[in-house]
Amino acid sequence: xxxxxxxxxxxxxxxxxxxxxxxxxxxxxxxxxxxxxxxxxxxxxxxxxxxxxxxxxxxxxxxxxxxxxxxxxxxxxxxxxxxxxxxxxxxxxxxxxxxxxx
Numbered sequence: 661x662x663x664x665x666x667x668x669x670x671x672x673x674x675x676x677x678x679x680x681x682x683x684x685x686x687x688x689x690x691x692x693x694x695x696x697x698x699x700x701x702x703x704x705x706x707x708x709x710x711x712x713x714x715x716x717x718x719x720x721x722x723x724x725x726x727x728x729x730x731x732x733x734x735x736x737x738x739x740x741x742x743x744x745x746x747x748x749x750x751x752x753x754x755x756x757x758x759x760x761x762x
Contacts (some may be wrong), residue, residue: 680715699730 681694690709730736745760 681696684693684695684705686692687706691706692709692712693706696703696705741762743759744762747758749756749758
């Protein structure tokens with residue numbers, strides 16, 4: 661793993677799912693190796709099953725990597741589209757505002 665770049669600060673992928681990518685082989689019961697494209701060659705191709713999402717056959721759900729604009733250090737900038745919901749939760753001594761963003 662020495663010298664392998666990763667997405668974000670801690671994990672291999674951020675919360676956004678990109679792909680779909682074909683499973684090359686099953687490493688164990690919970691680990692799979694994916695066939696990643698050339699622009700993601702610096703990412704380690706083995707992922708835990710909890711980091712993968714079942715592929716839906718509808719091509720409108722496929723998010724191409726070109727639209728994300730992945731930088732050389734494998735990071736990207738997220739842009740909010742619109743605010744979907746706002747709410748304020750009342751705790752015992754304070755109010756906590758939360759916003760749901762698309």
